[in-house]
Amino acid sequence: MSDHFIPTQPDDAAEKPVVKAALIIIGDEILSGRTKDANLAYLAKWLNGEGIRLDEVRVIPDDTNRIVDHVNSCRRQFDYVFTTGGIGPTHDDITAESIAQAFAVPLHFHPEAMALLEAHYPPGEFTQARQRMARVPEGGSLIDNPVSVAPGFQIENVFVLAGVPLIMQSMLESIRHKLVGGLPMLSASLSVPVPESALAGDLGLIAKAHPDVQIGSYPYYREGRAGLHVVVRALDQALIDRALREIEAAVRRFGAEPVRDPREG
Template sequence: MTDNAPTAALLIIGNEILSGRTQDANLSFIAKYLGDLGIRFREARVVPDVEAEIVAAINALRARYTYVFTTGGIGPTHDDITAECIAKAFGVPLLRHPEAVRRLEAHYAGTGLLNEARLRMANVPEGGILIDNPVSTAPGFQIGNVFVMAGVPKIMQAMLTGLRDRLVGGPVVRTKSVISAIPEGSFADALRALQEQVGAGVDIGSYPSFGGGKISTALVLRATDIDLLARTAEQVAVMLRSLGGEPVIVDGYGE
């Protein structure tokens, strides 16, 4: 499926993800949220807390996609280096943002907990625009087409949903699934021919599963044209019936 809709990529930053200590819980939320806005989520990368790798990844992604989102590395500890790396990628100085400082001062007022480490969370590349954090105050930021967010899922979700007015989408991709007990090997050639017939207007993917001693296959169709999507789903069902299947067509992913 090809169109001119805006595109997006995610850069997940953190040694803890690559070591297996922490499982990423943000990618699926981001992909679905952007998809509902008509933004095509095209790529996700994971990099360690290494300056050169973060800078290289940011520059590669921001040149290729309409929007780039990052998660992780904007906390108060020494290994939180995302802000510095973004500044280096854009070739601008890292500054202490007055409004970010004000928010932190208000949040920690009377606690005696606002130290230099926490004030590091107010460091933003020159020209950066704050991203609100209604959960724990310390903001993310946007510079150019790059949106820098926290890695903690609850905070990330609040930051991302608060960006709605800054994001311009396109036609929303709709999904139908055709589910049957026909194994992939039985319809692979016919499915290939059908995909060639319908062309790029519909993406068709095959996703097998095995449970309770039975095979089930979901053929997932995605398109922006609702009528074309419905017609193609019926063609898939006809193909499966010709192989002895009893396919069921459902909206979405059939979960």
């Protein structure tokens, strides 16, 4: 399959499925708390723009068996799987061999990747360590890295990306044309200067009356005052607007004024 993996899609937009993705963050440095992950939120928003919902994230250590297990469980469960991290030149970069093991295929030096990297380094400096970055599981195709040359790769529905955010982001642009999305989830949100527990009863009733709308409630504390953000999500803007108006009316019954948050990018 490699390049040509496409989740089945009906023609009719109304019947477009919800397309779901998982992200596997490979990295001891995230689990130790040393590095804060910056890829989850970026990927989530980027995927939503493509009509793909990020539906699960797993953060796992640099350990071959763990990578194999999680890649295999996710690639069967989700339409797309993205991994970040572990594709550099050092001994702790074990993602490529782990993915090969997950798919039970050999790991090869990819000729195109070898050529790209060899051309990138000064003569004689394409060392053994750097050649590690050209290793791709059999059946995999390269993912362009416009930032620092060393490519990622795709095998079936698994996209293996760099962990450095700038590189990860550039690789996403390289694969945009390979992804087939479904309906994008639309959303709007309100800031409400009322404690969450006061509005909870109304929100529950409104949520029950609008089964096709997801209503999320996220409390905040600001300068010692409790309030909440209400996030309304649906596949249809008209459904969102209807629910929003009911929530606004409920907030006003508390004598408070809800504020529509600026639309997110």
